[in-house]
Amino acid sequence: MSADTAPVLVLDDVSRVHGEGETEVVALSHASLTVARGELVAVMGPSGSGKSSLLNLAGGLDRATSGRVVVEGVDVASLDARGLAALRRRSIGFVFQDLNLIPSLTAAENIGLPLELDGWSVRRARSQALDALDRLRLRELADRYPDQMSGGQQQRVAIARALVGERTLVLADEPTGALDSHTGEGVLKILRQRCDAGAAGLLVTHEARHAAWADRVVFLRDGVVVDETGTAPTADSLLTEAR
Amino acid sequence: MSVKQGLLALLAEEPMYGARLRSEFEARTGGTWPLNVGQVYTTLARLERDGLVEPVGGSDDEGRIAYRLTAAGLSEIESWWLTPVDRDSTPRDELVIKLALAVTAPGVDVQRVVQAQRTATLRHLRDLTRLKSRASDEPSANDVAWLLVLENLLFAAEAEVRWLDHVESTLSRMPAAAVRRASAVDAVAGPSDTPRTAAALPKGARA
Structure with a gap:
């Protein structure tokens, strides 16, 4: 498989069990999933179905009890804590519902931070950060602090940070949380555009309307993947023809 | 609703002949309700019979007849805009x-x-x-x-x-x-x- 077609994220028969014996709780049971470049996959399911567990495992924030988690060809289990932290900095971006940006840093500094932590010079990190902002047409926000931006702007900056530099995998957990529907839609549109431009995205949401931006939806119940909406887009319905 | 109200709503703007009514109707409803021109003319004939529309002069060079609303037609469409859609008759799902x-x-x-x-x-x-x-x-x-x-x-x-x-x-x-x-x-x-x-x-x- 060439680098372009190899999946960015592979979960292969992954389980996560907390505790043991009578107190054993299965958060995720034998879940398998791949996300390729250019693909946005949504994860849906009721509360307690294992959505966040799956996302944490995919992002190397938690380790699987059994099964393999592979990011950019690297088996996460083979990495020590330092290797894992480096993988997260270089390959994986997170967008959470809140607490996304550091208040004392500007947008550009927030975006460049993971690169600086990875040993880049301040100047190079800034230049990459500005590139990331340019790609999302957010250049004018570069020198603003989080409290000088709207919620929607902050969340867009968080997406820019999630995909700065060479990062290819963006993991988003209810990224439109407190935003109104129009602003939330703008955030999803940007996520979609970044995936169309070659990133791989995994989006946890309980809103069907948000999941609709993904190429397919993985449905979890009680820690088990119960369904997938399939990879092939259906014909664009009769509506386009009727138009 | 029926095609009838759709045509009355369009004719409230200006007189139109059948083919144009059809294309306007389709364009403005996002293509979700395709009509054939026969349907349009049958409906126009009924509307004329009921005194809601009337022809504007004779046919043009291509044989087309434009229609406009009568006062009764205008009052019919004005009351339709403000009448809530009856949900009791929603088709069974x-x-x-x-x-x-x-x-x-x-x-x-x-x-x-x-x-x-x-x-x-x-x-x-x-x-x-x-x-x-x-x-x-x-x-x-x-x-x-x-x-x-x-x-x-x-x-x-x-x-x-x-x-x-x-x-x-x-x-x-x-x-x-x-x-x-x-x-x-x-x-x-x-x-x-x-x-x-x-x-x-x-x-x-x-x-």
Whole structure:
């Protein structure tokens, strides 16, 4: 498989069990999933179905009890804590519902931070950060602090940070949380555009309307993947023809 | 509503002949309701009979006759705008009937019925979202009409998914005996095979 077609994220028969014996709780049971470049996959399911567990495992924030988690060809289990932290900095971006940006840093500094932590010079990190902002047409926000931006702007900056530099995998957990529907839609549109431009995205949401931006939806119940909406887009319905 | 109100609404703007009425109607309703020109002329003939429209002069060089509203037609359409759509006559929804039957029919795995429908509806929602995301940032008036129609379909699909979620969660809270009764015949591949571990999850471990 060439680098372009190899999946960015592979979960292969992954389980996560907390505790043991009578107190054993299965958060995720034998879940398998791949996300390729250019693909946005949504994860849906009721509360307690294992959505966040799956996302944490995919992002190397938690380790699987059994099964393999592979990011950019690297088996996460083979990495020590330092290797894992480096993988997260270089390959994986997170967008959470809140607490996304550091208040004392500007947008550009927030975006460049993971690169600086990875040993880049301040100047190079800034230049990459500005590139990331340019790609999302957010250049004018570069020198603003989080409290000088709207919620929607902050969340867009968080997406820019999630995909700065060479990062290819963006993991988003209810990224439109407190935003109104129009602003939330703008955030999803940007996520979609970044995936169309070659990133791989995994989006946890309980809103069907948000999941609709993904190429397919993985449905979890009680820690088990119960369904997938399939990879092939259906014909664009009769509506386009009727138009 | 019928084609009748649609034509009256268009004629309230200016006189038009049949072919133009047809193309305007389709363009402004986002193409969701295709008409044939015969339908348009039959309707115009009825409207003329009922005194709601009248021809404007004779036919033009191409034999077309334009129509305009009469005072009665104008009053008819003005009252139509403000009359709420009657929801009591909503057609029966096959999905609602299917699920109602599934819940009470022995041997039907309702969870699978719900899941199959949700998968299909989510796909539909995705396709609608793709169409919408292609829409221009500076839409024309007709584009806006099309977008509103699209949004209506999006909201309907979204509501259906939410309702299916609700059905699922309601059934999962039903007493086990009731669920078992409903899925007795399907015991081999039924919902009892699905681990129900999440119910035991401590709060912090929940998704």
